[in-house]
Amino acid sequence: MNGKSPEFARRRAFLGTLLAGIGAVLGAAALYPVWRFLAPRKGAEAQDQVALSRDQVPLGGAHFFNFRGRPAVVLQTRAGHFTAFSAVCTHLGCVIQWQAAEQRFLCPCHAGLFSADGTVLGGPPPRPLESLAVTLRDDQILVG
Amino acid sequence: MSLRKLVVDWLDVRLGIRDLLEQNLTNYLLPRNINIWYTLGAVLLTLFGLQFVTGILLLVYYVPDTEQAFASVQAIMNEVPYGWLIRNLHAVGSNLIVVALLLHMLSVLFMNAYKKPRELTWLSGFLIFNLTLALCLTGYLLPWSQLSFWATTVATEAPGAIPVIGDDIVRFLRGGAMVGDTTLGRFFALHVMGLPLVFGLLVGFHLFCVRRAGVSRPPFGPDYRGEPERFTFEHEHHAGGIPFFPNYAVKDGAVICFFLAVLAALVFFAPNLFIPPSAFEPADPFVTPPRIKPEWYFLWAYQTLKVFPSELIGLGIQGVFMTLLALLPFLDRSAERRPARRPLFVVCFVLGIVVFIGISVWGHLS
Numbered sequence: 347m348n349g350k351s352p353e354f355a356r357r358r359a360f361l362g363t364l365l366a367g368i369g370a371v372l373g374a375a376a377l378y379p380v381w382r383f384l385a386p387r388k389g390a391e392a393q394d395q396v397a398l399s400r401d402q403v404p405l406g407g408a409h410f411f412n413f414r415g416r417p418a419v420v421l422q423t424r425a426g427h428f429t430a431f432s433a434v435c436t437h438l439g440c441v442i443q444w445q446a447a448e449q450r451f452l453c454p455c456h457a458g459l460f461s462a463d464g465t466v467l468g469g470p471p472p473r474p475l476e477s478l479a480v481t482l483r484d485d486q487i488l489v490g
Numbered sequence: 491m492s493l494r495k496l497v498v499d500w501l502d503v504r505l506g507i508r509d510l511l512e513q514n515l516t517n518y519l520l521p522r523n524i525n526i527w528y529t530l531g532a533v534l535l536t537l538f539g540l541q542f543v544t545g546i547l548l549l550v551y552y553v554p555d556t557e558q559a560f561a562s563v564q565a566i567m568n569e570v571p572y573g574w575l576i577r578n579l580h581a582v583g584s585n586l587i588v589v590a591l592l593l594h595m596l597s598v599l600f601m602n603a604y605k606k607p608r609e610l611t612w613l614s615g616f617l618i619f620n621l622t623l624a625l626c627l628t629g630y631l632l633p634w635s636q637l638s639f640w641a642t643t644v645a646t647e648a649p650g651a652i653p654v655i656g657d658d659i660v661r662f663l664r665g666g667a668m669v670g671d672t673t674l675g676r677f678f679a680l681h682v683m684g685l686p687l688v689f690g691l692l693v694g695f696h697l698f699c700v701r702r703a704g705v706s707r708p709p710f711g712p713d714y715r716g717e718p719e720r721f722t723f724e725h726e727h728h729a730g731g732i733p734f735f736p737n738y739a740v741k742d743g744a745v746i747c748f749f750l751a752v753l754a755a756l757v758f759f760a761p762n763l764f765i766p767p768s769a770f771e772p773a774d775p776f777v778t779p780p781r782i783k784p785e786w787y788f789l790w791a792y793q794t795l796k797v798f799p800s801e802l803i804g805l806g807i808q809g810v811f812m813t814l815l816a817l818l819p820f821l822d823r824s825a826e827r828r829p830a831r832r833p834l835f836v837v838c839f840v841l842g843i844v845v846f847i848g849i850s851v852w853g854h855l856s
């Protein structure tokens with residue numbers, strides 16, 4: 347075994363590479379199903395538009411609902427005028443609350459404040475709330 | 491190369507890993523005449539590892555609730571990507587494990603490897619065997635199908651034959667008078683946590699025993715040497731033997747690949763070989779399906795119970811048989827390990843296999 351000729355070393359390297367290659371292929375073949383098994387599936391999240399009825403949203407009030415798997419909020423600031431935002435705070439992802447008396451949003455986690463049009467009034471949030479498209483049809487509010 | 495050396499160097503300074511590897515791989519010598527039956531331990535270790543992984547994966551989607559269990563298993567089979575693969579590997583794998591376990595036990599028996607100083611190895615292996623059967627039994631209930639429900643009803647009914655305390659044992663096993671929510675709860679806890687925990691410890695101990703005492707020399711051919719009379723501990727290291735790595739590890743790997751190929755063939759081409767149609771209906775406590783039979787590896791027990799007029803006698807015989815098997819190394823104390831020189835033992839061995847198969851086939855057909 348001491349006489350390791352270059353020939354021997356070459357064969358050895360070849361076999362090693364071959365084995366490693368086969369191992370990698372088999373490993374990938376085993377991991378792919380596991381990854382697919384565990385990967386989250388598109389469910390309600392794929393659903394595009396959410397329909398709400400107008401009387402769910404009081405004047406000067408807010409209504410929270412589920413939009414593509416995340417919380418969102420729709421406001422009626424003036425009669426017949428609706429705006430919608432993602433209710434996820436842009437700081438660290440807490441869900442904002444609507445303060446009807448002050449007509450603004452408060453994030454309870456680190457006291458971020460947003461105005462009724464989503465802009466930051468104070469606190470740590472770096473960006474305004476993500477606003478969502480709203481269309482009105484009959485007495486329905488379509489978001490998204 | 492240099493990266494590998496870097497990693498190994500780093501670990502070596504802290505754990506002495508080179509020394510460990512050398513002791514347990516390249517310098518760990520096995521008897522020259524070691525045969526292929528010795529690979530079954532590694533096969534079992536691999537199959538159990540696979541059960542562990544697929545079991546954890548199934549746990550992600552399975553719901554242990556009598557209202558939802560069946561539907562959650564259906565969802566795993568039909569909706570979750572590759573759910574059918576994971577579940578069939580787990581279900582079919584358990585059957586293959588029992589096959590490998592029986593072969594492992596039979597080879598150890600035939601080669602008389604259970605004898606002094608390996609009594610503890612045998613005993614821990616015997617407990618592992620029983621725990622495996624308990625895992626099979628508790629896992630059977632979880633899909634909450636007709637098959638699960640009634641197989642469990644029948645299996646938990648057996649201790650009822652014991653006088654005085656029998657009924658209490660049955661109630662305790664089921665957590666109530668009948669198989670129901672409470673049974674599912676305790677079987678689930680046992681199957682995913684309780685039994686695997688004890689199981690893992692026992693496997694560790696079993697491997698420790700094997701490594702510590704040293705592998706037994708196959709009792710065949712001119713290489714065989716009788717066991718010296720031992721009064722103190724002595725590790726049996728086979729000077730002049732073959733290294734575990736790479737020589738025997740390659741053989742281990744080949745047999746493991748063979749078993750995995752069988753598993754894959756079953757999973758892809760005959761996944762329902764071990765799964766009768768009543769496994770595809772949700773459990774209904776008010777309708778017993780006809781011809782309820784246990785899995786093939788419990789058929790012998792099922793048939794013994796049917797053959798004897800009194801269930802108690804049947805249970806007693808099973809108990810005596812299992813106890814004898816567990817205590818075999820303490821009863822069979824002669825140092826002779828060559829089957830050729832132990833005709834009585836070989837006759838019992840062969841008869842035992844024939845009777846086991848005969849009773850099982852009878853149970854299957856009756």
Ligand code: FES
Nearest residue numbers: 435437438453458
């Ligand atoms: S998460 Fe909203 S202020 Fe920090």
